Structures are given as structure tokens and as C-alpha cells.
Amino acid sequence: MPTAYQIVVCGSLVPDPLQTLEPVATPTGPALKNEMMLPAVLDPWAGHALFEAANLAKQNPGSKVWLVSVGPKAKLQQVMMTVAQKVPFELIAIDGPASGFAESAEIAAALAEAIQGIAGLDKARLLVFGGWESASRGAGTTMQMVGERLGIVDQFQGVDELTVQPDGALRILERIEGGKHQVSTCAALPALLGWATGNLAEPPNNPQVGMLNMRTVMPALQRAKALKVANDGVAFASVSLPKQRRETKIVKDQSPDDIAREIVEWIGKE
Amino acid sequence: METILFLAHTEADGSLGKAALETLTAAQALATGLGAPLLAGLIGGNVQPAANQIASCGAQRFLGVAGAEFAPSRYSTDSAAAEALAKAAAATIVIAPATSRCNRVLAGVAQRLGGRIDGHVTGATTADGKPGLTRWYYRQRMEAVVQRTRRPWFILLDPGCSPAWSGAAGTASVEAVAVALTAAHQRTVVTGVQAPASDAQTIRPDAKLLFVAGAGWTKTQPDGKTHPEEAEQLILGFLGKAKASLGSTKSLVDLSGEGQAVLKFMTHLNQVGQTGSTPRHPKGLATCCHGEEPHTVGWRFINERRAINLNANCSWAQGKADVLYVADSFAVMRKVNELLAAK
Ligand SMILES: Cc1cc2nc3c(=O)[nH]c(=O)nc-3n(C[C@H](O)[C@H](O)[C@H](O)COP(=O)(O)OP(=O)(O)OC[C@H]3O[C@@H](n4cnc5c(N)ncnc54)[C@H](O)[C@@H]3O)c2cc1C
Numbered sequence: 001m002p003t004a005y006q007i008v009v010c011g012s013l014v015p016d017p018l019q020t021l022e023p024v025a026t027p028t029g030p031a032l033k034n035e036m037m038l039p040a041v042l043d044p045w046a047g048h049a050l051f052e053a054a055n056l057a058k059q060n061p062g063s064k065v066w067l068v069s070v071g072p073k074a075k076l077q078q079v080m081m082t083v084a085q086k087v088p089f090e091l092i093a094i095d096g097p098a099s100g101f102a103e104s105a106e107i108a109a110a111l112a113e114a115i116q117g118i119a120g121l122d123k124a125r126l127l128v129f130g131g132w133e134s135a136s137r138g139a140g141t142t143m144q145m146v147g148e149r150l151g152i153v154d155q156f157q158g159v160d161e162l163t164v165q166p167d168g169a170l171r172i173l174e175r176i177e178g179g180k181h182q183v184s185t186c187a188a189l190p191a192l193l194g195w196a197t198g199n200l201a202e203p204p205n206n207p208q209v210g211m212l213n214m215r216t217v218m219p220a221l222q223r224a225k226a227l228k229v230a231n232d233g234v235a236f237a238s239v240s241l242p243k244q245r246r247e248t249k250i251v252k253d254q255s256p257d258d259i260a261r262e263i264v265e266w267i268g269k270e
Numbered sequence: 271m272e273t274i275l276f277l278a279h280t281e282a283d284g285s286l287g288k289a290a291l292e293t294l295t296a297a298q299a300l301a302t303g304l305g306a307p308l309l310a311g312l313i314g315g316n317v318q319p320a321a322n323q324i325a326s327c328g329a330q331r332f333l334g335v336a337g338a339e340f341a342p343s344r345y346s347t348d349s350a351a352a353e354a355l356a357k358a359a360a361a362t363i364v365i366a367p368a369t370s371r372c373n374r375v376l377a378g379v380a381q382r383l384g385g386r387i388d389g390h391v392t393g394a395t396t397a398d399g400k401p402g403l404t405r406w407y408y409r410q411r412m413e414a415v416v417q418r419t420r421r422p423w424f425i426l427l428d429p430g431c432s433p434a435w436s437g438a439a440g441t442a443s444v445e446a447v448a449v450a451l452t453a454a455h456q457r458t459v460v461t462g463v464q465a466p467a468s469d470a471q472t473i474r475p476d477a478k479l480l481f482v483a484g485a486g487w488t489k490t491q492p493d494g495k496t497h498p499e500e501a502e503q504l505i506l507g508f509l510g511k512a513k514a515s516l517g518s519t520k521s522l523v524d525l526s527g528e529g530q531a532v533l534k535f536m537t538h539l540n541q542v543g544q545t546g547s548t549p550r551h552p553k554g555l556a557t558c559c560h561g562e563e564p565h566t567v568g569w570r571f572i573n574e575r576r577a578i579n580l581n582a583n584c585s586w587a588q589g590k591a592d593v594l595y596v597a598d599s600f601a602v603m604r605k606v607n608e609l610l611a612a613k
Pocket of ligand 1: 017018041044483484485486487489491518519520521522541542543544545546547557558559560561562563564565566578579580581584597598599600
């Protein structure tokens with residue numbers, strides 16, 4: 001009999017990657033210039049986790065997906081307008097910073113508390129998903145701390161594939177060095193998976209799913225608890241943009257043969 | 271007073287890998303800079319060969335958690351081992367290589383010990399007697415220097431950020447640190463590694479050159495046709511001859527994922543950029559790739575950069591490449607392969 005999973009996905013929002021970002025100093029630490037004005041998207045690897053969660057739930061009737069998200073309420077609402085049209089889930093919103101400079105340990109504490117607050121949470125059916133790294137902090141540290149707070153010691157990071165075996169065990173592929181995957185089986189739940197890209201394309205928008213989700217999204221946003229991140233004990237001595245602009249030499253009107261010779265010579269140089 | 275613990279896992283043969291040896295150099299520098307004792311903590315099936323390999327590194331103690339249960343890379347057992355080592359060392363700073371194995375586990379250990387952690391660190395330094403580290407935010411878009419007062423402080427140092435330690439081997443006396451395991455630690459079983467056949471392995475982290483292929487390879491060319499077979503042949507031919515590592519843009523791997531008959535050897539693991547990897551190579555050559563920002567953030571650690579694009583106004587021209595060849599990648603790479611074959 002298939003398991004009715006409880007799948008909780010942790011995921012927040014990040015600035016649209018096509019935006020130019022600039023750090024600014026504020027009294028409470030570093031931030032992005034015009035941070036509240038920047039268009040935002042669902043954090044990409046957390047997005048993959050959400051789509052994988054929805055796919056697993058679909059294949060296992062009775063399963064349910066929650067999305068737990070820490071972010072400024074107004075921005076969360078904006079991002080939910082599109083995300084909620086992708087796959088069915090129930091939102092649990094926490095009104096706090098989505099900044100890359102916010103301390104991951106404090107964000108993890110808030111996420112774990114929200115997960116523990118889910119009515120009827122059953123650890124024997126629980127899968128906690130998230131992205132293996134955010135596109136903001138990019139540290140790959142939050143999910144493990146969420147797992148620890150929930151007492152989950154079967155944890156996987158850089159996951160590209162999850163398959164449920166006939167006996168209910170999970171078979172998991174994690175990214176390791178050199179373009180390879182480690183294969184593991186996990187005999188029992190709860191388990192935590194930090195997803196990399198996985199195998200699913202982004203689902204198309206489905207207005208019907210959107211309407212269903214919106215019934216819970218709006219109340220969840222209204223209910224969202226405020227979270228203040230103190231960044232306790234952290235000091236940013238500097239935050240700077242790289243001096244990256246190169247003097248690009250543009251070579252036009254050179255024959256492919258000459259270019260090839262130049263490239264081969266360049267490659268061969270120590 | 272700080273106590274620095276260099277923490278690492280062994281490779282399958284019991285030795286320490288390159289990333290671990292690089293981290294050891296950084297750990298030594300931290301210890302020297304802070305006037306702090308350096309300890310070594312090792313995890314693996316058998317840690318004695320690794321301890322012997324770094325016997326002369328100046329560590330005051332060599333602590334080890336060893337045994338068959340600790341050979342595989344697994345959260346439950348690795349976290350128990352790392353926790354025990356950090357406690358036994360009474361470490362205030364734990365520095366470990368950012369391998370997939372350490373990345374999976376150390377944040378959880380920091381949580382257990384009430385500490386804090388920084389991942390993807392690119393440098394650890396001391397200034398005015400205080401430790402600090404550098405790391406990037408927003409996918410390599412800005413770099414920060416971070417200091418912390420909370421201890422223990424766990425640091426995962428990215429590979430390629432420090433020279434590898436290379437001192438004399440010797441005989442180290444390893445203090446075994448006991449870790450009690452229960453059945454709950456063994457619910458996960460590592461069953462193996464899935465890898466492409468060695469001749470199909472296109473990701474080579476140690477290669478001198480990153481060769482990036484973009485979606486242009488699959489697009490309609492000036493003759494009005496697409497040439498996926500030739501593209502595949504040219505790319506694979508070049509990789510074989512130049513021993514380069516293959517990177518891709520998102521557009522190209524997404525096409526491959528959609529089952530189009532293009533470049534079958536491409537997977538998401540090849541993708542470089544915002545939602546891909548940020549590899550380290552001395553040189554990079556981009557072909558048929560526009561050089562948009564979500565792609566080029568993945569080039570942060572590629573030193574010399576050249577691109578071949580039909581479009582003189584592509585993004586590489588905007589200060590992102592050292593040289594942009596405005597040319598047809600098919601024609602250029604055909605000739606490059608010919609020249610390499612003749613060598
Ligand atoms: C959330 C998000 C995350 C993203 N993450 C990533 C990421 O991680 N990595 C990534 O790469 N992108 C990423 N992108 C996508 C990125 O914005 C670009 O769309 C993508 O990099 C473009 O790929 P491309 O250059 O291969 O394709 P195109 O933009 O289609 O460019 C093809 C290029 O090929 C050239 N060309 C065609 N034929 C030839 C020829 N014969 N010779 C020479 N040149 C030729 C053309 O002039 C053109 O410049 C992301 C986007 C978003 C929104």
C-alpha cells in the first residue's frame with residue numbers, strides 16, 4: 001500500500017537572477033540596494049524541491065504538501081501569485097527577512113518551529129524537503145539545522161532523484177564530486193532531502209490549482225508570524241562587489257583558421 | 271583562547287584527498303595567526319594512514335573515529351563522529367573541506383553543539399588577532415568578510431582556495447574517540463556510486479580548461495539548418511583531445527532534458543551558473559553561449575576567459591571575457607580539433 005506522505009518543503013524567495021545586485025550598509029547589517037523593489041522569484045533549488053514533492057504526493061494518494069516560507073509578507077504574496085499556480089500545497093508563511101545575510105541558524109529555528117506546529121504531524125510519514133543551497137546565502141546550511149531540530153538523522157543533500165522501492169524504502173541519488181551520484185537507501189521515515197535540480201521540468205501554470213491554493217495562501221499570509229533575525233554574534237567586516245570588468249578584446253574579421261591557431265596556442269600555454 | 275580542529279574524512283584508500291590537504295594548510299595558518307593549538311580529527315574506515323600522511327603537520331593531537339560503520343559518507347554516522355571529535359578536541363573553530371561529505375553533515379553538527387557555521391568559504395584569515403573568513407553571497411555576486419563571536423564556529427572551505435599541504439609522512443599516534451551507535455544510525459545504507467562510463471565522463475574538476483557549450487550549438491545556422499550531430503562530434507572530439515571539462519548553459523541542458531535529439535551526453539550536472547555549478551579552472555572557453563549574467567556568475571573562479579560567438583554584441587563583450595572571437599564556433603572548433611589531432 002502506498003504511504004500517505006506528509007511532505008514539508010522549506011523554500012523562500014530570492015531576487016530575480018537577471019537583476020543587478022548591489023550591497024548597501026544599514027544599521028542592522030548588510031542588505032541589497034532597493035531590496036524591497038527588486039522583482040523576486042521562488043528560490044530555484046527550493047522550487048525543484050516543491051515540484052518533486054508535488055510529484056511524489058500525486059503518485060501516493062492521501063499525501064499532502066506544505067510550503068514553509070520565511071520572507072517579507074508583501075514579497076511572498078507577489079511570488080505566490082505564480083508559484084501557487086504550479087502545484088497544490090498549503091502555505092505556512094513567516095513574515096521575516098529573505099536576505100542572504102540573515103543567519104541560517106535563526107531561520108532554521110523558525111522553520112523547525114513552524115513544522116512542529118503543523119496539526120497532526122506524523123514523523124513516521126514525514127519528508128522534509130528544501131533546496132540544497134539558496135541563491136541568496138548559498139551556504140547549504142539551513143536544512144541540516146532544521147533536520148537536527150526535528151530529530152531527523154537520515155539526511156541527504158544535492159539530491160537529484162528519489163524513488164520509493166516496493167518495500168517502502170527510499171532510494172536516493174545525491175550529487176558527489178566529479179559529476180557522480182552516491183546511491184543510498186533509507187529504510188524508514190522521517191527523512192530530510194536538500195534537492196539539487198532533480199529531473200522534473202517546471203510545471204506549467206494551472207489556474208485551477210491556483211484558485212484552490214489561493215484559498216489557503218491568503219489566510220496564511222494574514223496569519224504570518226513576524227520574525228526578527230538578530231544575526232547574533234555575526235559581524236560583516238565588509239561586503240563588496242568584485243572588480244570584475246575585463247577589458248574585452250573583440251576579435252572580428254579573423255579567419256576561423258587563424259582563430260583556431262590562436263586558441264590552440266592559448267590552451268597549450270602553462 | 272581558540273583551539274583549531276582540522277576535521278576531515280578519509281578517502282576509500284584511507285588517505286586524505288586534495289581538498290582535505292588544502293584545508294589543512296588553511297587550518298595551520300589560522301592556528302599560527304591566532305597563536306592557537308592545532309588538532310586533527312579524522313573520520314573513516316581506517317584513519318591511521320591519513321594520520322601518518324599528515325604526521326608532521328604540527329597537530330598537537332590526532333583524534334580519530336574509525337570503523338566499518340564510519341567508512342561510508344552518511345549523515346547519521348558522520349554527524350555522530352564529527353560531534354564526538356569536536357567535543358573531544360574542545361574545539362572553538364572547526365575547519366573542514368567543503369566536500370559533498372562534509373557539506374552534508376557539518377551544519378547539523380554545529381546545531382547540535384550550539385555553534386554556528388559558514389559554508390562555501392573561500393578564505394580564512396586573521397586580522398588583529400581575530401579570525402575572519404571570506405565568502406560569496408547571492409551566487410558569487412558579492413564577497414563579504416565575516417567574523418563571529420559564537421563558538422564553536424564551523425568553517426567549510428571550498429576546494430581550490432588554498433595550496434595543498436605537503437609535508438613529510440611519519441607515524442602519528444591516533445587517540446580513538448568512541449562513538450556509540452544504535453540501529454537508528456544505520457537506517458540509511460550507502461549502496462554505491464552511479465557514474466557515467468569513464469569515457470563518457472565529461473566533468474573533470476582538475477582539468478586546466480573548462481569548455482562551455484551553449485544553446486547556439488543546436489540553433490539554426492546561417493545555412494538554414496541545425497547540425498546537432500556535427501555539434502556532438504566537435505564537442506566530444508575536443509574534450510577528448512584537450513582533456514577539458516565540459517560545462518553547459520541552462521538553455522542547452524534544459525533542451526537535452528526535454529528529450530530533443532541534441533547532445534545526449536549533457537546533463538544538469540554540466541550546468542554552470544546561477545542554478546548550476548561554479549567550477550574552478552585556470553582557463554575557460556565559451557562557445558555558442560550568450561554569456562548572460564545567470565550563466566557567467568558560474569565563471570567567478572575561471573581566471574582566463576575566451577568566447578566564440580557570432581554576435582559581436584553578446585554579453586561576453588561587456589567586460590566578461592578577455593577575448594571575444596566573433597566567429598562561427600563550428601568552423602573554429604573544426605580547425606581546433608584538426609590542429610590538436612596533428613599534434
Ligand atoms: C532563475 C534562473 C536561473 C538561471 N540559471 C542559469 C544557470 O545556472 N546557467 C545558465 O547558463 N543559465 C541560467 N539561466 C538562463 C540564462 O538567463 C540564459 O537564458 C542562458 O544562459 C542562455 O543560454 P545560452 O547562452 O546557451 O543560449 P542563447 O541565449 O540562446 O544564446 C545562444 C548563443 O549562441 C550564439 N550562436 C549561435 N550559433 C553560433 C555559432 N555557430 N557560433 C557561435 N555562436 C553561435 C548566439 O549568437 C547566441 O549568443 C537562468 C535563468 C533564470 C531565470
